[in-house]
Amino acid sequence: xxxxxxxxxxxxxxxxxxxxxxxxxxxxxxxxxxxxxxxxxxxxxxxxxxxxxxxxxxxxxxxxxxxxxxxxxxxxxxxxxxxxxxxxxxxxxxxxxxxxxxxxxxxxxxxxxxxxxxxxxxxxxxxxxxxxxxxxxxxxxxxxxxxxxxxxxxxxxxxxxxxxxxxxxxxxxxxxxxxxxxxxxxxxxxxxxxxxxxxxxxxxxxxxxxxxxxxxxxxxxxxxxxxxxxxxxxxxxxxxxxxxxxxxxxxxxxxxxxxxxxxxxxxxxxxxxxxxxxxxxxxxxxxxxxxxxxxxxxxxxxxxxxxxxxxxxxxxxxxxxxxxxxxxxxxxxxxxxxxxxxxxxxxxxxxxxxxxxxxxxxxxxxxxxxxxxxxxxxxxx
Ligand code: SF4
Numbered sequence: 215x216x217x218x219x220x221x222x223x224x225x226x227x228x229x230x231x232x233x234x235x236x237x238x239x240x241x242x243x244x245x246x247x248x249x250x251x252x253x254x255x256x257x258x259x260x261x262x263x264x265x266x267x268x269x270x271x272x273x274x275x276x277x278x279x280x281x282x283x284x285x286x287x288x289x290x291x292x293x294x295x296x297x298x299x300x301x302x303x304x305x306x307x308x309x310x311x312x313x314x315x316x317x318x319x320x321x322x323x324x325x326x327x328x329x330x331x332x333x334x335x336x337x338x339x340x341x342x343x344x345x346x347x348x349x350x351x352x353x354x355x356x357x358x359x360x361x362x363x364x365x366x367x368x369x370x371x372x373x374x375x376x377x378x379x380x381x382x383x384x385x386x387x388x389x390x391x392x393x394x395x396x397x398x399x400x401x402x403x404x405x406x407x408x409x410x411x412x413x414x415x416x417x418x419x420x421x422x423x424x425x426x427x428x429x430x431x432x433x434x435x436x437x438x439x440x441x442x443x444x445x446x447x448x449x450x451x452x453x454x455x456x457x458x459x460x461x462x463x464x465x466x467x468x469x470x471x472x473x474x475x476x477x478x479x480x481x482x483x484x485x486x487x488x489x490x491x492x493x494x495x496x497x498x499x500x501x502x503x504x505x506x507x508x509x510x511x512x513x514x515x516x517x518x519x520x521x522x523x524x525x526x527x528x529x530x531x532x533x534x535x536x537x538x539x540x541x542x543x544x545x546x547x548x549x550x551x552x553x554x555x556x557x558x559x560x561x562x563x564x565x566x567x568x569x570x571x572x573x574x575x576x577x578x579x580x581x582x583x584x585x586x587x588x589x590x591x592x593x594x595x
Pocket of ligand 1: 322323324325326329330331332367368369370402403
């Protein structure tokens with residue numbers, strides 16, 4: 215049993231079932247989610263027989279690689295999962311605190327053209343404990359209190375919906391790290407039914423939509439999900455999210471030179487978002503070698519931002535972090551898989567029960583046809 219994936223009520227049931235008193239569950243939960251232990255033997259107030267029983271039940275990530283930026287202290291982690299899959303996470307230091315960007319899936323089946331994370335397809339969903347442990351490992355490693363979490367790494371979080379919701383509840387649980395839901399951001403490429411479901415959960419998290427284009431035609435070129443849901447359906451779902459939660463939507467817009475960064479693109483975006491309660495995060499893409507997308511130059515970025523602002527749309531340009539350590543999202547993971555003699559069985563095939571190339575939104579011919587552009591982790595969702 216992966217006990218680190220169990221919320222306190224379920225952990226209590228499990229412990230009582232095993233013949234231990236219920237109060238032990240709370241102690242155990244504190245060790246796992248507040249003191250962030252990695253080994254049952256560290257739990258000094260838990261009886262030995264219980265520690266022994268639990269010794270195989272505590273899932274932890276294994277560090278495969280770590281890079282640190284000499285420019286801004288950004289740290290990138292590649293973690294190995296117990297089945298050999300690999301994922302990556304990023305630690306960033308800001309004026310307002312320390313932030314971790316985590317992965318929600320090993321790989322991704324969404325096929326966004328500019329993204330390295332999807333190049334090998336989806337291997338599988340991450341468990342709740344695998345999502346939590348990225349933060350726990352990094353908090354222990356850096357010795358810093360993590361105050362912000364963004365679910366914007368490899369994977370489409372809403373494609374791993376149930377685990378995502380349990381993760382949010384446990385991360386914001388006062389018996390655990392107690393990170394305010396307002397400091398948790400979930401980013402999606404736009405799965406309409408799941409956006410509406412998420413709204414109905416009434417979390418107070420920030421929801422970010424990967425928009426990247428202001429017309430259906432352009433968006434379909436960049437993101438296969440746009441073939442399934444039109445912009446008007448996605449924006450309706452976002453408005454529903456705002457109405458249900460009172461939380462303003464963040465729209466992520468990756469700026470790709472010559473693709474979506476012209477004055478007319480900005481005007482289309484203004485038309486689309488005028489009077490919409492939102493914030494636009496502009497992200498000059500980080501090129502990846504498998505694609506030929508180029509980053510917009512500084513003047514185009516400035517012009518785009520000014521146009522939005524003079525038309526009443528709140529916009530910021532995302533600062534690029536960890537430039538010297540190959541910041542493009544999904545790149546480190548892919549490089550690790552490529553270098554490990556074909557990688558893990560699942561991750562190289564991109565196939566599993568959760569979805570795979572067969573299940574992908576992107577056909578391989580489509581993928582080849584469009585394999586001309588790029589983006590980065592920082593830039594994508
Ligand atoms: S941008 Fe996000 S949803 Fe799109 S392929 Fe990359 S990881 Fe998946």
